[in-house]
Amino acid sequence: MSEQPGKVSPHDPQVARRNVRLALLLGGVALAFFVAFFVAMA
Amino acid sequence: MEKAKFQAAAAALLAAMAGVAQASPYNLPKGVTELTQEVYGLHMLIFWIVCGIGVVVFGAMIYSIFAHRKSRHPKPADFHESIPVEIAWTVIPFIILIGMAIPAAGTLIKMEDTENSEFTIKVTGYQWKWQYEYIDQDIDFFSTLSTDSNEARQLGSGVDVYKVDNYLLDVDKPLVLPVGAKVRLLLTSNDVIHAWWVPEVTGKKDAIPGYINKMWIQIEEPGVYRGQCAELCGRDHGFMPIVVEALPREEFEAWVAEQGGRMPGEDAGPPQMASAARVAAADIGVASEAGMSDAGAGASEPVGDAPAADQASLMEQGETVYGNYCSACHQANGQGMAAANFPALVDSPIVTGPADAQIQQILQGKGAMPAFGYLSDMDIASVITYTRNSWGNDAGVVTPADVAAQR
């Protein structure tokens, strides 16, 4: 709740790495929904 | 200002309630069955609850807008949370909701109870008409938009629709039911999803291919009740009305007898009965006044597979069939509608070529054109003969036997 990144530019390499990690995780979840759903229906 | 509109609307609804109960232009009809009347009661109950909440909420807002504007209330207060208040306006609505849910659940349970029905009718949706099969009485017919409405509703028809009786809500042959009997309806579809809805008789239920949905109705007052398909089912979704005629029991029995009396006992499948039913309906004057004039012409026609299929009678019957099933797309003048991809029949290679191909296409359908295999051999032969000898086409006669050979 109180995590304070402190750096706020996406161009900062450290921030960018964290961002990409989280984005890939979320994107992976979305893709997994799609695949799981399709497999369940088929 | 919105508030004023809201009150005007409430007043309008109130006025409607006090006025005639049926077919109000403002409100749900009370209807003629126990269930529709109960639903009407629920509807009004919820409506008044909602109005009450509206008065409180909008009243508070309007008072605040008036009294707490900067010119009257220059110094804003500094409160911004209150747990007890939040709890109160969570719990009170919850209690109101429970008060609404209990009667609603009761009505719902009653609606789903289709036990102990007197007899069963199977209702099948087609693009764009309804089929009614009285399982127990062995009666079966199609119900389509009346010819008058169908002509008037064409783009640029030039017909004044106000002069058409029951414009768009009239059929060639209504569903006839006895007053006071609990009738079970089984709903299904032959193509896409439709929904059967006659507000004064029942709420709607979907007719879905591969599914059989159940509902029951018990009409308490004789009369004619009108509704229409309520689920988007393609181009002519707006043009497949439903008409229910509730008759006193003796008259209903007479109607059934008429229908049954004309039934050919032999190999007569449903389609032949459809023709027979149409004839009988004309005889006893059940069918709608406007819609019957054309269909009634069929009364003098040979019914079923009668051999007297000469070209003149085929042409005459074919014109009626064409009007009911074909002209919506291919148009009365056979020119089709290029813009909508409905081909012209004039000089069409299929219509002027070998008859077998045309018979097959009508039996099986093709692309956007639905299959018409449920029509009788006579109907199909007549409509093919009609298309082959109209609008300058000259491609010979097709007999019911030709059609039968292709099935």
Place this chain on the structure above:
Amino acid sequence: MSHAATHDEHHDHGPEAGIMRWIKTTNHKDLGTLYLWFSMIMFFIGGLMSLVIRAELFEPGLQFVQPEFFNQMTTMHALVMIFGGVMPAFVGLANWMIPMMVGCSDLALPRVNNWGFWILPFAFGLLLSTLFMDGGAPAAGWTMYPPLVLQTGDAFPFLIFAIHLMGISSITGAINVIVTILNMRAPQMTLLKMPLFVWSWLITAYLLLAVMPVLAGAVTMLLTDKYFGTSFFTAAGGGDPVMFQHIFWFFGHPEVYILILPAFGIVSTIIPTFARKRLFGYDSMVYAMASIAFLSFIVWAHHMFTVGMPLAAELFFMFATMLIAVPTGVKVFNWIATMWRGSMTFETPMLFALGFVFLFTIGGFSGLMLAIAPVDFQYHDSYFVVAHFHYVLVPGAVFSIIAAIYYWIPKWTGHMYNERLGQIHFWLSAIFINVTFFPQHFAGLAGMPRRIPDYATQFTDWNVISSVGAFVYFVVQFVWAYNMIVNCIMKKGEPATSRVWEGAHGLEWTVPSPAPYHTFEEPPVLDESEVQGAHADEHQHEVQGKPA
């Protein structure tokens, strides 16, 4: 603005010149602008389609279009308005405001942001091109129910592909919002100090992430049913047409809240500003939005009470749906409590926000009526439903978007709109939106089904009124476009101060107007007076807006 030296590599401090600026841009403000322009164009295109509908329905009989084209218009109107109008508008607002509200220099994934936007023109190019194809545009309704939708002609694969593209765009946008909010907040900007608009978007983004893949799956199954011989949804092949409806509405109901939660956020931002009083019940507003989001996943079948579900399912979905009224009510009550004993003025953004609260509540009332399953059998697929969802979408979602633009455009362009024109725009919009949609309640109750191109004569009066309202409402929107374009964008209006509104609080008001191309390159120090929520006084005492 003088910290460029510390960022030696990435970017200079101004936009590129010419058209390439807009194609290559990764700047959240540029992309926000692009999204908003795109959305405005789509609103006008979708509006024109609705005028075709209303013109044909002006009187009974067919006067202008064939039924098939009418069905194409209803279908395309919905798709364009939902996916091209409302959603991109909210994404545009998120682009502009979220970084400025949480105090970071850009969205977390600027390039993804660029792709996410530039997918959209192609998606809608494909979709709109179907209007010129053999067989015309999709005509089976935006709900795309099989088997009907499988009768679509050449347009079918274009429809499916366009929806896939819109889905990808939405998912990338949602990921960007979530990552930005979770990773990039300024120091001291704890989650419960965020402006409610940011909260509403965080919840919306999770909803998008959860349901857009489901929609993509459903339309893909339609595609394989049509072209690859599967029968997921065709009864003849052992499939189940009702299953599609379950899947569609499992997407579709959360989608409804995707279209309204950001509106809640906007209204929760605007009302405190013009009431000069902090938002009442900040925490309960957040919890209410979270509850609505959760409930939205378990109520989908109320869109399909008439398909013939088992009694137990009908009861469950009826009760769950009614339950949504509780958190929604809490939000309305909180807004009123915020106004209560405030010191209100009624500039255009406030008028639209108040119009939202009134008219959205009416939509909520009809929603509650629709939730009652046995009565829904009468309301379902009638014009009552059309009236209901237009009340929540037009004076709901669309009014909130208009309010947000009036509210923030001085910050974006540095110039004020014309207040008089704004007031005229509000009153005419508010009157004619009711003229358009209120009569549809009556038409529906009297028995008029939706999606019909022609109707029985007893419905004429309501339809005449409704059509007149629709045409005037459409024309009135040009007053707004003129006001925005001439006074704000072309800078003919008064220059705006950086605070713009007397009662405004939030980090976005601490930067100059117009907001510089890059803001918060270095994290700002969060002054507690800029915090909207109740949590401001955890640190500080005197935060109240100083009345003039």
